[in-house]
Amino acid sequence: MCGIVGYIGTEAAAPFLIEGLARLEYRGYDSAGIAVLGTNGATVVRTVGRVRALESALPKRLSGKVGIGHTRWATHGPVAERNAHPHSSADGRISVVHNGIIDNAANLRTSLRAAGVDLASDTDTEVIAHLVARSEAETLEAAVLETLGRISGTYALAVVDTRHPDRIVVARSGSPLILGVGEKEMFVASDVAALVRHTNRVVHLEDGELATVTASGFRTFDRAANATDRVPVEIAVAAEDLELSGHEHYMLKEMQEQPAAAETCLRGRLDERFATARLDGLGLEPRELRSFRRVKILGCGSAYYVGQLGAQLIEELARIPADAEPASEFRYRQPIIEHDTLYVAVSQSGETADTAFAVNEIRRKGGRVIGLVNVVGSTIAREVDGGIYLHAGPEVAVASTKALTNMGLAFALLALHLGRLHDLSHADGQRILRGLKAIPEQIRRILDAEDQVAAAARRIASASSAFYIGRVRGFPVAREGAQKLKEISYVHAEAYQTSELKHGPLALIDEAMPTIAIIPDDELTERNIAAAEQVLARRGPVLAITHEGVELDLPGVESIQVPKNEPELDPILLTIPTQMLAYHAALALGHDIDKPRNLAKSVTVE
Numbered sequence: 001m002c003g004i005v006g007y008i009g010t011e012a013a014a015p016f017l018i019e020g021l022a023r024l025e026y027r028g029y030d031s032a033g034i035a036v037l038g039t040n041g042a043t044v045v046r047t048v049g050r051v052r053a054l055e056s057a058l059p060k061r062l063s064g065k066v067g068i069g070h071t072r073w074a075t076h077g078p079v080a081e082r083n084a085h086p087h088s089s090a091d092g093r094i095s096v097v098h099n100g101i102i103d104n105a106a107n108l109r110t111s112l113r114a115a116g117v118d119l120a121s122d123t124d125t126e127v128i129a130h131l132v133a134r135s136e137a138e139t140l141e142a143a144v145l146e147t148l149g150r151i152s153g154t155y156a157l158a159v160v161d162t163r164h165p166d167r168i169v170v171a172r173s174g175s176p177l178i179l180g181v182g183e184k185e186m187f188v189a190s191d192v193a194a195l196v197r198h199t200n201r202v203v204h205l206e207d208g209e210l211a212t213v214t215a216s217g218f219r220t221f222d223r224a225a226n227a228t229d230r231v232p233v234e235i236a237v238a239a240e241d242l243e244l245s246g247h248e249h250y251m252l253k254e255m256q257e258q259p260a261a262a263e264t265c266l267r268g269r270l271d272e273r274f275a276t277a278r279l280d281g282l283g284l285e286p287r288e289l290r291s292f293r294r295v296k297i298l299g300c301g302s303a304y305y306v307g308q309l310g311a312q313l314i315e316e317l318a319r320i321p322a323d324a325e326p327a328s329e330f331r332y333r334q335p336i337i338e339h340d341t342l343y344v345a346v347s348q349s350g351e352t353a354d355t356a357f358a359v360n361e362i363r364r365k366g367g368r369v370i371g372l373v374n375v376v377g378s379t380i381a382r383e384v385d386g387g388i389y390l391h392a393g394p395e396v397a398v399a400s401t402k403a404l405t406n407m408g409l410a411f412a413l414l415a416l417h418l419g420r421l422h423d424l425s426h427a428d429g430q431r432i433l434r435g436l437k438a439i440p441e442q443i444r445r446i447l448d449a450e451d452q453v454a455a456a457a458r459r460i461a462s463a464s465s466a467f468y469i470g471r472v473r474g475f476p477v478a479r480e481g482a483q484k485l486k487e488i489s490y491v492h493a494e495a496y497q498t499s500e501l502k503h504g505p506l507a508l509i510d511e512a513m514p515t516i517a518i519i520p521d522d523e524l525t526e527r528n529i530a531a532a533e534q535v536l537a538r539r540g541p542v543l544a545i546t547h548e549g550v551e552l553d554l555p556g557v558e559s560i561q562v563p564k565n566e567p568e569l570d571p572i573l574l575t576i577p578t579q580m581l582a583y584h585a586a587l588a589l590g591h592d593i594d595k596p597r598n599l600a601k602s603v604t605v606e
Contacts, residue, residue: 002085002099003027003071004177005194006158006168009185009215013037013067014058016187020194021051021071023242026250026396027191029595031084032071035095037165038064042095046084065215066165068158068188070097076105077122087126089133090117093162096132098125099190100154100175108151127151132159140164141212141225144171148210148223154353158188168213172205176351176379179203179211179218181232186213192235192375193242193394201232204377233377241394249593251397251488251583256447258576259440261392261402265409266436275429276420277413282370283386290421292342292368295322298330298358299346302400302483303407307346308476309571310411316568317419317432328354330361337365344414345371348395348403350378359383372410374403388414397594399488401579404480405443408572412436415568435566439573442563446576450584453560453577456543457584463514466491467505468578470518471498471528473571477518477545481578488596489585498531509540516581520570521547532557545577 003024007013017034025032032054033046043062047053051071070085077083086095102108105124108131112119117130131150135143140161154174160167170177170188180187180195180202189195192202203218205211209228211220220230247253271278282289295314297307307324314322327345337343343362347355350373359380362369371380371387374395381387390406416424416432460466466485470478475497482493496505498517509515515535519528532542532554544552544559547570552559560577564570586593 002073002190003194004068004097004099004156004158004188004190005070006068006170006188006213007185008066008168008213009182011065011185012063013065014062016198017067017069018051018055018058019197020189021054021069023193024189024191025051025071026398026595027071027073030072030074030079031081032069033084033086034067034069035086035088035160036062036064036067037160037162038062041162042088042092042160044086044088044092044095046081046086048079048081048084066160066168068095068097068160068168075101076124082121083123085125087121087123087129089129091133094129094133095160096125096129097158098128099156100173102127102151102155103153104151105153124153128157132161140167140169141210144169144210145223145225156190166214169210170205170213171210173207174353174356177205179205179213181218184215186215186218188213192237193396196235196237196242200234202235202377203230203232204382205230235377237394242396249397249583251399251401251593254395254397255401255579255583257393258402258405258447259444261406262409262440262443264391264393265406266413266440269413270433270436272433274420275426275433277417279388279413279417281386281388284368284370286421289342289418292340293320294338294341295320295344296341297322297324297344297346298327298355299324300327300352300354302404302480303346303348303352303355305476305480305483306404306407306411307344308479309408309473310344310346310415312473312476312571313411313415313568314418317415317424317428318422320418320422326354327352327358330358335361337362337367339366341367343367343369345369345380345384346407347371347380348374348390348400350375350380352380356380356383372407374406398596398599399484399579399582399593405572405575408575409436409439412569412572431566432568435569438565439569442565442573443576446562446573447580449560450580453580454584456558456560457581458588459541460485460514460516460543460581461489461491461585461588463491463512465513466493467508467513467515468493468495468518469498469501469515469531470495471524473522473567474498474518474520474528474574477571477574477578478516480575481516481518481581484578484582485585487599488582488593489589489591490597491585498528501531502534506534506538509535509538511539511541514541514543516543516545516578518574519544519546519550519552520567520574521550521564522567522570525550529554545574
C-alpha cells in the first residue's frame, strides 16, 4: 500500500514527484504530499484526497532539486492532513515518507512525549522523523541506522535532511523500494510505474538494505554499514503500457487486453511433441517434480480464489492432492512444512506482504516454493526457488482482470506439466493443449457480448445484496465473482457452493436478492439447474453464466453464455463475465472503478 517517490538531480524535483505520485495513485489515494529541499530549507505540502488536489496546492515557485513524495493508504490514524506524509521533525529539518507499519510505534510515541516532543499526527511514521532528528550522529546515514535499531516492523523509507541537502537516504525491510538510475539524476520509487518515463535502469533493494542516493549515483549498504554493491538491471516496461490509451478506465482497458495477454502467457510454453507445457523457469528437474506428493497454493484475495481453481486443475490433471489457503493466515497457524509438498505463492505484484511472509516461512523451514507473479524483479519473484511469470503486462486497476486470467492459465500449464510427469496420457495432454490454444479467441468472443452483460449488470446494481453460487469447478468462479462485485460496486455479495444453498442461505432469497448461478456444461449441469429452480421457487431473480448450447428451460432466467472449452479449463472463461458484471455495475452506480474506496492495488502491509 502507499506510494513513495523521490528525486535528486539537476532539474526541479516537484514535477517528477507529482507525475510519479499520479502513476502510483493506485497504491493509495487517501492523501498525498511532497517535501522539496531548497535554499531556504524544506517546503512541505500535504493535502487530503487525490494527487491533483496536491498539485493545485503547490506554490508557484518550487524550484528545489531534491525531494520526496508519498500517496497514502491509511493505516495509523484517519484520513486527515495531519496524517499525510511526508512527516517532519519539530524543527522541520528532517522529512520522511514511509510505507509499512512500525509495530512499536506506540511505545516510541510515549517515550518521545516524555522527552518533550510534541507529536503532530496519529501515525507511526512520525516517530521516525523525530528519532532521526534527535540522533547525535554526524551523518544522515548514521542517524537513520541508529533509528532503524530502535524500530521494529516493516518499512520502505526515504529521508531528507536540510543539513545534508545533497542526498536522500532510503531503507527497506518488508516493503518494496527501487532506485532509478539516470544521467546526473537519480530516482526513488516503491514501484517501477513511477520511473518508466525517465529510466529503464533500476536497482531493487533487498530487505535489510539501505542506500544513499545523490545526483551523481548511489551507494548501497546493509544495517552493519557494509557495502552491498548493487548493480542496476534493465526493465522492459514501457511508459505507454501504463497509459489509458483512450479507454474510460484502466479496468476496462485491462479486461480488453486479456486475449493478447493470454497469448503472451502461452507463447513458447506449449510443447506439441510431448503434449506438455514447457516451464523452464520452475528450476526443478522432472525427478524432483515427481517426488512431490502434495501441492499447497498460497495467495490473498483474488489470488487465493484463482489458487482454488489451480488446485482443482492440479488434482484433475496430475492426480496429486492439492489445496489453496489464504497466505495471510498461513504462517500464524504454525504450519507443518512438508519436504514432499510443492508450495506455490501467487501474487500479481509480487509484493503482497502476507504472501511474501508465507514464502519466508516456507523457506526458513526448508520447503520448496515456486511463484506465479506478474512483476519481474519483485520481492516474491526473487525469494522463490523458481516460478512462472504471468506476462500479463502492467496492471493498474485495483481489481485484477488480465493478471487473474493469466494466473489461471499459469496453473493450467503447471497442472499439465505435472500431469504429463505422472499419469496423464499423451492424448489428454493434446486435448488440454488444444483447449489452451483456443482460449485467447474465446475470450475475445466473450468480450464482444459486453452490451448484454452491461444490461444485466445494471439490474444487479440496483440490489443491496447478491448471491453467487457455483459447484466444484464453478465455486472458485463464484467466489471471484462476488469479490469483484463488492470491491468495485460496493454491492454486498456472498459466494456459496451451490449444494450448500439449501443448508441455510436459501432463507435470504426473496424478490430483491439476485443470484448469479455458474452453470457449466458438465456432469453437474442438471443439479445446478435444479438449484436455480429452487431460487426461482422463492421468487429470487436468477442470472445464469453458462455455456453455449445449455438448455436451461427456466422461465424468466436471463443467461450469459460463454464458449465451451475443455471441462478443466472452463472456469478460466466463466470468470470473464463476472469481471464485466462488476465493472458495469460499478459504472452504473457512478463509482471510481479503478480506485475503489478503502482499497489499494498492492497490499504491502499486514
